[in-house]
Every structure is written in structure tokens, then in C-alpha cells.
Amino acid sequence: MSDPRETVTHAGWLTPNPPTAQHPDAPLSLKRAPSGVDELVTEHLVLNMGPQHPSTHGVLRVLLELDGEEVVAGETVIGYLHRGIEKLAESRRYNAVGTLMDRGDYISGIMNELAFALATEKLLEVEVPRRAQWLRTLFSELNRLASHLVWYGTFGLDAGAMGQFLFAIRDRENLLDILEDVSGQRMMFNYVRPGGVVNDITTTAEAKIRKFLETFDMYLEEHDQLLGGNEIFQKRVKGVGVVDRATAIAFGMTGANLRASGVSFDVRRDRPYDAYPELDFDVPIAEAGDCWARYVVRMEEMRQSVRMVRQLMDGMPEGEHTAKVAKVLRPPAGETYAAVESPRGELGVYLVSDGSDTPYRMRYRPPALYALQLGEAILPGTLIADTVMILGSFDLVLGEIDR
Amino acid sequence: MRPDATRIAKALEAAAIRSAAVEEVDKLGVVCRVDAAELPGALAALKSCDHDFSFLADLFAIDTGEAVDVVYHLRSFARDEEMHVRMTLPYGGDLASVWELYPAALMAEREAAEMFGLTLSGHPNPKRLLTTDQVPPLLLKSVAIRGAEEVRNR
Numbered sequence: 001m002s003d004p005r006e007t008v009t010h011a012g013w014l015t016p017n018p019p020t021a022q023h024p025d026a027p028l029s030l031k032r033a034p035s036g037v038d039e040l041v042t043e044h045l046v047l048n049m050g051p052q053h054p055s056t057h058g059v060l061r062v063l064l065e066l067d068g069e070e071v072v073a074g075e076t077v078i079g080y081l082h083r084g085i086e087k088l089a090e091s092r093r094y095n096a097v098g099t100l101m102d103r104g105d106y107i108s109g110i111m112n113e114l115a116f117a118l119a120t121e122k123l124l125e126v127e128v129p130r131r132a133q134w135l136r137t138l139f140s141e142l143n144r145l146a147s148h149l150v151w152y153g154t155f156g157l158d159a160g161a162m163g164q165f166l167f168a169i170r171d172r173e174n175l176l177d178i179l180e181d182v183s184g185q186r187m188m189f190n191y192v193r194p195g196g197v198v199n200d201i202t203t204t205a206e207a208k209i210r211k212f213l214e215t216f217d218m219y220l221e222e223h224d225q226l227l228g229g230n231e232i233f234q235k236r237v238k239g240v241g242v243v244d245r246a247t248a249i250a251f252g253m254t255g256a257n258l259r260a261s262g263v264s265f266d267v268r269r270d271r272p273y274d275a276y277p278e279l280d281f282d283v284p285i286a287e288a289g290d291c292w293a294r295y296v297v298r299m300e301e302m303r304q305s306v307r308m309v310r311q312l313m314d315g316m317p318e319g320e321h322t323a324k325v326a327k328v329l330r331p332p333a334g335e336t337y338a339a340v341e342s343p344r345g346e347l348g349v350y351l352v353s354d355g356s357d358t359p360y361r362m363r364y365r366p367p368a369l370y371a372l373q374l375g376e377a378i379l380p381g382t383l384i385a386d387t388v389m390i391l392g393s394f395d396l397v398l399g400e401i402d403r
Numbered sequence: 404m405r406p407d408a409t410r411i412a413k414a415l416e417a418a419a420i421r422s423a424a425v426e427e428v429d430k431l432g433v434v435c436r437v438d439a440a441e442l443p444g445a446l447a448a449l450k451s452c453d454h455d456f457s458f459l460a461d462l463f464a465i466d467t468g469e470a471v472d473v474v475y476h477l478r479s480f481a482r483d484e485e486m487h488v489r490m491t492l493p494y495g496g497d498l499a500s501v502w503e504l505y506p507a508a509l510m511a512e513r514e515a516a517e518m519f520g521l522t523l524s525g526h527p528n529p530k531r532l533l534t535t536d537q538v539p540p541l542l543l544k545s546v547a548i549r550g551a552e553e554v555r556n557r
Binding site for chain 2: 075078079082084086087088091122123249250251252254263265270271334335336337346348350352361363365369370372373377402403
């Protein structure tokens with residue numbers, strides 16, 4: 001042959017020692033080649049879930065370090081909704097702080113206002129009329145139903161279900177209609193004020209509540225069947241995100257999240273306020289501590305809320321809807337703590353007064369913040385899809401976490 | 404609800420916490436003041452004593468005008484009692500983390516440090532929690548917010 005060069009291949013073709021995956025100079029594509037499971041070289045991937053992810057329930061960013069689909073480490077980044085409610089409260093008169101509290105946990109405004117009103121009343125030593133207490137409790141429970149319905153709807157959305165969200169929002173619309181009737185607002189109520197409530201219940205609102213109660217029992221069972229009776233949903237939540245009793249206590253969990261881990265503590269029963277001592281209700285608890293337990297506890301809480309609303313409507317005492325309090329409140333110097341059971345847990349207000357017309361310091365205990373840090377701690381070892389379920393099951397509201 | 408103040412004082416004395424001063428505060432409950440240096444020891448003693456304060460309900464700070472007070476709100480599920488532990492730090496002081504004792508303190512400590520200009524020591528992730536860099540410690544009384552006077556006089 002006159003020309004010995006290769007015509008189709010190149011020099012080095014089929015050399016006796018081809019480069020292998022173990023060779024230091026081997027190309028990356030060869031290193032990743034699936035020539036055997038043991039030789040598969042993988043890298044961790046950092047995934048930014050949020051801040052605009054639909055299942056973060058607000059503006060939450062979760063930094064996930066992933067090994068395939070498994071979470072190796074997770075870190076939550078919050079503060080996107082920080083409005084400085086605690087600082088703003090220091091420059092507002094006591095009556096004006098309620099508007100700020102509404103904007104904390106915007107899904108359950110009544111209970112936010114109530115926590116601040118209770119703390120202010122403790123400092124002022126005001127006797128709240130019985131009817132005002134009952135009205136507050138009534139609208140707290142209606143607001144709790146509205147809040148739990150939002151959680152129920154979006155928790156299903158996290159799992160990939162759609163129908164229950166529409167039904168939940170339909171019922172919530174009726175509840176917001178009732179709350180709008182008495183307060184004039186659908187979400188930022190500013191209804192509970194130190195000393196009582198701003199308006200007495202209207203006859204139209206009473207009729208609307210009666211009408212709501214006629215059908216809601218049936219709808220609630222329908223909701224539970226629609227999502228909880230769905231086998232696909234059950235498989236997504238059972239045994240996922242297990243929080244044992246000791247961990248729940250160590251991380252400061254409260255509310256339904258704590259009760260789903262087997263600790264029977266409810267502010268309404270154990271630190272009673274307003275009309276709760278006069279009501280007959282059960283505190284549901286579950287032992288498993290997984291997402292399913294949290295689902296079951298919240299659904300049962302809704303049944304108990306309906307039960308309480310019935311008692312409150314039937315036993316509503318006559319009287320004034322507010323105590324006689326000064327227009328500009330000046331509580332005597334002192335410190336106090338008041339807590340309410342919000343849908344997310346123990347919502348507390350630690351109030352420091354220096355005797356002036358504005359709070360000296362107002363600490364807003366955000367129950368969802370404590371749930372979030374536990375969520376962060378239990379993420380390692382779970383799957384990305386479960387991350388969504390775990391964070392969803394804690395019922396996080398970022399407005400309250402960031403304040 | 405309210406623990407017996409004398410028993411709390413005894414439990415702290417048994418753990419050799421010298422600076423502890425337990426008192427009953429009207430409208431609030433039992434408050435124990437300790438020196439910053441002895442705070443982790445005091446919390447450990449309260450957690451392990453027979454009152455079993457194993458739940459940290461909240462952790463926050465108050466600018467008293469002279470210094471920063473850090474308040475630990477403890478609860479015992481075993482005996483259904485609550486109390487507050489309080490210590491004083493100078494402005495810009497060092498907040499020693501108690502997260503190993505109470506993991507609940509992880510985020511609350513970060514918030515207290517950033518909002519009151521404290522440094523955090525012994526914390527696994529001593530970053531800011533709610534605000535970004537260059538934001539001053541907002542909850543200090545010396546940091547004024549725009550329009551506060553205007554809103555007040557409205």
C-alpha cells in the first residue's frame with residue numbers, strides 16, 4: 001500500500017488500553033456513563049424552590065441540596081414579606097395596632113387582633129362584657145373554619161388534586177361573606193378592639209350563619225371524603241414527615257401540628273380566654289405525627305369548630321358588645337403575655353407598656369415560624385415531592401412568619 | 404400555670420446558679436433574672452429539674468433604653484407551668500446560643516441578633532433571618548423609622 005494512513009478512522013483507534021472511567025484524564029461523559037451502579041459518579045444539585053413556587057404558600061424560598069430526588073440538606077430563606085409589624089406597633093396607638101395584626105397572619109385576622117386585644121386588656125384590667133366575649137369567640141371559630149378550608153384546599157393542591165380546592169373556596173366565600181357583614185372587610189377585619197368588638201352582630205349575619213350551618217356539616221364530610229378518602233392522597237401523606245413527640249416539643253411546635261404528634265395542649269382549653277370555658281368541645285389529638293395525622297387533626301378541629309359555632313349561636317347572651325374604654329388607651333406600665341389558639345398554633349403577644357399611648361414593645365409570637373424551622377430540620381432524607389407535602393402539612397402562612 | 408417561685412429558686416440554687424433572682428411579676432407570672440454568663444446553666448437546670456421546662460415557647464429581646472434584655476419563655480407540659488427567664492446584654496453584646504438545649508431557639512436567636520444588633524456565638528447558622536445586609540438593627544429604640552411621628556399624631 002502506497003499510503004499507510006487510516007482513511008476512515010484516526011490514529012489511536014482501537015488502542016490496546018482505551019481510556020476508562022477510572023482514568024484521571026477520562027472525559028466527564030465517560031465518568032457519568034452507567035457502566036455499573038457502583039461506578040456511577042453523581043453530583044449533588046442545589047435547587048432553589050421558590051420564592052415563587054406555587055406550593056410555598058406565600059413567598060418562601062427553600063434551598064435544597066439534592067442527591068437525585070433525595071434531599072440531602074434543606075435551608076429555608078424567609079423575610080420576603082417582612083414589614084416590621086413589631087417596629088410599626090411601637091409608633092401606633094393601641095387602637096391602631098389591630099390593623100397591623102390583621103396583616104400578620106392574613107388568613108386568620110380575627111385571632112391576630114384578639115391576641116393583641118387580650119394583652120392590652122390584661123394591662124388595662126378591663127372587664128370585657130360577656131356578649132363581646134361570645135362574639136369574639138364566634139367569629140374566631142368562623143375564621144378558623146375559613147383558615148382551615150384554605151389549608152385543606154391548598155394541601156390537596158400540593159398533592160396534585162384540584163377539585164377540593166374549588167369546593168373549599170366556595171365554602172370559605174360564605175364565611176368571608178359573614179365576616180364582611182359584621183366588619184366591613186373580607187380579610188383585614190379590624191373587628192376585635194381592646195375592650196370588645198367594634199360592631200354588634202347584624203341580623204343578616206345571623207341569618208347567614210344559620211344558613212351556613214344548615215349545609216356545612218354535609219359539605220365537611222364531603223370534603224373529607226373527597227381528599228382524605230382518596231387513596232392516592234393517602235399514599236402521599238401516610239408515613240411522610242414523621243415528627244415524634246420529643247422533636248415536636250424540642251422545636252417549639254404548637255397547635256394542630258403539636259397535637260398531631262401526641263401532645264394534648266390547646267390554648268383554648270389549657271389557657272382559656274373569652275367564652276371557651278363555657279363551651280363544650282373536644283381537643284383532637286393523633287399519635288403518628290405524620291402528614292396524615294396533621295390532616296386528620298385539622299379536619300376534626302373543623303368539626304369541633306362547627307360544634308362550637310352552634311353553641312355560640314344558641315347561647316349568645318344579651319348585653320353590650322364593648323366595654324367603655326377611653327378613646328386613647330394608656331395602659332399602666334407593665335408587661336404581660338396573652339395567647340390565643342390560632343389555626344397555626346399558639347399566637348402570643350408579649351406586650352410591654354411604659355404608660356404612654358403607644359406600646360413600648362410588642363412581641364408577636366409566630367407559631368408558623370417554629371413549625372417552619374422543624375420542617376427545615378426534618379427535610380434531609382426525604383424526597384422533593386415529600387418536601388412539598390411536609391411544608392404544606394404544617395399550614396405555613398408566610399405573612400405571619402415574616403411579620 | 405404559675406410555678407412556685409420558691410421551688411424554682413431552690414432548684415437554681417441546687418445547680419449553683421448564684422445570680423438567679425426569682426420574682427412573681429403581676430400580670431405576667433414567675434420571672435427569673437440571671438446574669439448572661441450563667442444563663443445556659445440556668446436553662447439547663449430548669450430543663451432537668453423536676454419542673455421539666457422542656458418547651459421553649461418563645462425567645463425575644465426588649466430594648467430597655469439602657470441595654471438589651473433577652474427573654475426566654477419556658478413551658479412545662481408535665482406540670483402545665485410557665486415562666487420567663489430574663490438576662491441583660493449590653494448593646495452590641497454577645498448572645499450565646501442555647502440551640503443545643505432548645506432547638507426551638509435556632510431561628511428566634513437569629514432574629515433577636517439581627518433586630519437588636521447583637522452578635523451570635525455558638526450558633527450553627529448565624530445569618531440574618533428576616534432582613535438583608537446593611538439594614539440597621541430595626542427594633543433598637545435608637546433606630547427611628549420614617550413617618551413615625553406623623554402617624555402618631557394623626
